[in-house]
Amino acid sequence: MNMIDPRTQILVVGSVNMDLVVSAPRIPRPGETIIGGRFDTFPGGKGANQAVAAARLGADVALVGRVGDDANGRSLRATLQQAGVDCRYVRTTAAAASGVALIVVSEAGENAICVAPGANGQLMPQDIDEAEALLAAARVCIVQLEVPLPTVLRMLELARRHGVETILDPAPVPAQLPDGLLDVDILTPNQSEAAQLLHTDVAGQTSYMIANQLRARGARAVVLKLGAQGAFVRETQVADHVPAHVVDVVDSTAAGDAFTAALAVGRSAGVALSQAARFANAAGALTCAGRGAQPSLPTRAEVEALLSSAAL
Ligand code: RIB
Numbered sequence: 001m002n003m004i005d006p007r008t009q010i011l012v013v014g015s016v017n018m019d020l021v022v023s024a025p026r027i028p029r030p031g032e033t034i035i036g037g038r039f040d041t042f043p044g045g046k047g048a049n050q051a052v053a054a055a056r057l058g059a060d061v062a063l064v065g066r067v068g069d070d071a072n073g074r075s076l077r078a079t080l081q082q083a084g085v086d087c088r089y090v091r092t093t094a095a096a097a098s099g100v101a102l103i104v105v106s107e108a109g110e111n112a113i114c115v116a117p118g119a120n121g122q123l124m125p126q127d128i129d130e131a132e133a134l135l136a137a138a139r140v141c142i143v144q145l146e147v148p149l150p151t152v153l154r155m156l157e158l159a160r161r162h163g164v165e166t167i168l169d170p171a172p173v174p175a176q177l178p179d180g181l182l183d184v185d186i187l188t189p190n191q192s193e194a195a196q197l198l199h200t201d202v203a204g205q206t207s208y209m210i211a212n213q214l215r216a217r218g219a220r221a222v223v224l225k226l227g228a229q230g231a232f233v234r235e236t237q238v239a240d241h242v243p244a245h246v247v248d249v250v251d252s253t254a255a256g257d258a259f260t261a262a263l264a265v266g267r268s269a270g271v272a273l274s275q276a277a278r279f280a281n282a283a284g285a286l287t288c289a290g291r292g293a294q295p296s297l298p299t300r301a302e303v304e305a306l307l308s309s310a311a312l
Contacts, residue, residue, distance in 0.1 A: 065089075
């Protein structure tokens with residue numbers, strides 16, 4: 001029988017990866033070998049990053065995901081639990097190794113990522129069905145696209161049925177978009193994801209135009225992640241640019257995950273989307289100031305301090 005935690009506010013469905021990270025002067029070109037610098041291993045995965053980010057920001061959060069029956073899986077689960085994430089629905093599978101991401105981070109803090117999904121590819125619609133009671137008790141649920149699309153669609157379907165607000169972080173964008181994928185309450189792409197979703201070059205288009213096109217594809221609200229330009233919020237009657245915070249960028253890995261998680265934290269507290277986007281923008285900026293995915297995710301106090309200093 002499913003145990004319902006009535007305190008669960010945010011449910012995340014998504015990937016859990018071990019990130020293997022090489023720091024390098026720049027991102028190598030195709031076919032090129034370059035000499036990098038230090039090598040680190042960090043807990044990552046877009047789903048796990050978002051769950052840990054929401055927990056650090058004070059939310060009660062549960063994750064639905066899969067890890068392999070291996071050392072990475074045990075380590076990743078332990079990190080999630082230490083962060084306070086409810087891992088009852090993070091299943092261990094013997095069918096595949098835990099997900100791994102190979103990441104190169106440049107001196108400018110940019111990254112290139114290639115994921116071997118492994119156990120993430122074993123997350124099935126049935127896993128969502130098993131967590132239905134937890135999903136129904138959540139205020140907001142988040143999903144990204146590093147797990148099988150039928151699983152994503154099942155989560156969206158059940159969330160709609162239970163009246164739970166849905167946030168889709170469309171990363172990475174699949175080659176084929178299944179029907180219903182963008183039928184979400186809030187869509188949070190970055191600029192390149194927005195271009196991929198629209199199958200068009202968005203250079204020269206305003207954020208307003210891009211967001212309107214995404215809304216026409218089904219998303220009720222769009223929050224564009226614009227990196228050094230901040231964010232843009234578009235929903236009925238609202239078109240709002242959220243200015244960026246200036247930070248020394250060390251590594252932008254998981255900045256988008258922190259943004260989406262913070263947006264969910266704001267929404268689960270009943271905050272208007274524009275206000276939640278300001279909170280999210282600060283969380284994303286702070287994440288760029290540290291190395292690695294989960295180690296760089298900020299606490300609520302850090303986000304509030306940045307927002308207060310920006311308001312002075
Ligand atoms: O968004 C960053 C994450 O993408 C990394 O932690 C990596 O695991 C990939 O999932």
